[in-house]
Amino acid sequence: MALLEATGMVGGYGGMDILNGVDIAVEAREIVVIIGANGAGKSTAMKALFGLINLRAGKVTLNGADITGAVPNALVAHGMGYVPQERNVFRTMTVRENLEMGAFLKPGTQARVMEQVFALFPVLKEKAAQPAGELSGGQRQMVAVGRALMTEPKLLMLDEPTAGLSPLVMEQIFDRIVAVNKAGIGILLVEQNARQALAIAHRGYVLATGRNRFTGTAEALLANPEIGQSFLGG
Amino acid sequence: MDMQLFGLIMYAISLATMFGIYGVLCLGLNLQWGFAGLFNAGIAGFFAVGAYATAILTSPESPNYLGGFGWPPLLALPIAMLLSGLIAWPVGRICLGLKGDYLAMATIGISEIIRLILKNEDWLANGTMGISTVPRPFESLGQPWGNVAFLGFVLLVMAILYLAAERAWISPWGRAMRAIRDNELAAAAIGKDVVRFRLEAFVIGSMVMGLGGALSAMYFKFIGSSATEPLLTTFLVWVMLIIGGSGNNRGAMVGAGLVWLIWSGTELLTNRLPAEWITRSSYMRALLIGILLIVVLQRFAKGVLPEKPPRRIDG
């Protein structure tokens, strides 16, 4: 049984459909990446999985339970974590407070999980008392990931976690994502930096105009010349 | 003539006159809220300026307060409008570049300050006693024809305003205004001077409210602090516009008529209540109006006559 399984997702904003039938699945302990051109519906698909967009058709299950149309709050309680691309930290609150907010649903395990997050991102421990708005882009991304880890999710969804970061910092973030995955958490990524993302992923989906275009293992996608030309920048 | 029938006719005339006055106020508010999305919480203030200006200019001379200039009533109307506009201008200038809540807070502020001044400055407008010698046009015709003529005058004013507002709605000015209301950034991006358009709508709307105040002072032949209570001006006019349908000039007038019928109709009902309840009846009416406003806003936010969507241009 797949950890996350979405079939035939159709929906969008207002009256406009952006997704015209998208299937996505993530197995336990897997890293899966969604790539595609701008406007292909990558971020929209992820938002739909997290209940931020109402689906007109399709079904989403998490660990076999139907979660279609569930609100974010319930999904977090169910073991899903989501890191949006922009505005993903509470800028006026300290790093520690940001992590506490992540643990809002599970105050009991807060202290223990926070130590794990600090072990994963040692720089956050140093900056624990600093307002998150004062951190660098990469550090802010770490706070956002840390915040999403505080509920000990089974599946972590990241929307373009490396957007706007320098190559060096991007590498660090990907490295940490692998570390999170090694701890037994399934990862679903939306990425512009497709080649680097496929390098750490097990499987990938290529979306075009709101539909699945290619699906396969990361190696197969990287080896496919058509994908290389259109989606990986040659 | 049968006395009872005569009384009924006079009552109908007074209902219709009040409908006309509130219709004017609603059309003014629709210019601000319906056209431009501006929240004016101080209708009472602009109403008061128009009403007091008219009273001071047209009433006979008195040693107790400023004025008694004895002007002909019709000449006072443009001055009343001008004064209301002059007060609206700086308020708009300060607030219209900011988020809507600021305009709401500032207008409630200016309105309370205006009422405070009129209440306290005896030399200006006889303080809490008010001015009770305001002449009404066509009075000399006696009852009922004088009342009928004044009713005709009020309805004429409302009709002219309505036609002007309808023209404005479909004019480039009206379209720009609605564009700004619905998407400020997009309108600014195509080069519309957002603040200037808003300022125009705000000032013109406030002038119309001043006109409504002037007509009201003439009709009652009196203006005092009790007549500028926000309940009877600001609140009632807002309820009328929301219920009638903001963004629709005809809706504004229908709302004025409907709510005034409810307001005065419940007065007839509550007058039959036991004596100890009659004194409280006006609070029950305010309660009813408040509940009505919330329910309409929740369930029928578009009002009786909703705003018409723009006509599509095919081809």
Place this chain on the structure above:
Amino acid sequence: MEALADFCNLYFFPGIAVGCIYALGAVGISLIFAILRFAHFAHGDVMTLGAYLAYSLVATLGWSVYVALALAVLGGALASVLIDQMAYKPFRRSPGIIVVIASFGVMLVVRSLIQLFWGVDVLNYETGIRMPVPLIGDFRMAQKHIIIIVVSIVIAASLHWFLSRSRMGKAMRAMSDDADLARISGIDTERVVRWTWLIGGGLAAAAGVFAGINSKLHPSVGWDLLLPLFAAAILGGIGKPYGAIVGGLAIGVAQEVATYPWIGDLPLVPPAYKNAVAFFVMVCMLIWRPTGIFRGRVL
């Protein structure tokens, strides 16, 4: 020295007491703005409701008004949650200005209910004159002012503890920072909203009772304070509860001190025009710094 004592006894100390009342009211307005993004126009009437709840306890059970205060705060808090659930909840996804119109309706409902239940006569919590309490030298303070100030300080300190230390307080700050992110993080935003009304309504009720103690009780006691409350919230930077405390104190002191005969023998500003001082401050802030001294969030 004697002149200074007179100035403090008659203008400055009462100004601080009035400022505490404004601060308690303005904190609620600012908190509600921070969480729900609209200016709550019915806040003055929630204050009035609290004041009358306390009056009923004083009049029927013979309680001291300071004991009745606690229950009035509870009543104001619960009433505010009820108002929110019935009147404002359907507008969570609407533009803020629509909720402002709804709060106009709430204003009418609350005030007319007060007028129906308690009538429109001017009432007093207690009659008789109390001598001011001597402090140091010639300095004196009215007992009611001392109590208002002390209780307000206790309330402000508890609020600070709540917002900076408690889980719910932090969640309120998180939601004020970014409501969408709060929802995504798994914060129960509807619970945060309920807490916001509990606190805002409770503080408003306390402010209302204090306003009644400070002068008299009548159905528009809260409405009359709406203008200074907004001025205080804007001065402190709307959406900033700590700013609202500073703003409230500043407006209260400014209003009282402005009636001192600074030039000649007459008050600089006639007492009837105290609210004009608040309006003046509000207008100045809107012109020079609409975000307030503590840089609030709206523009």
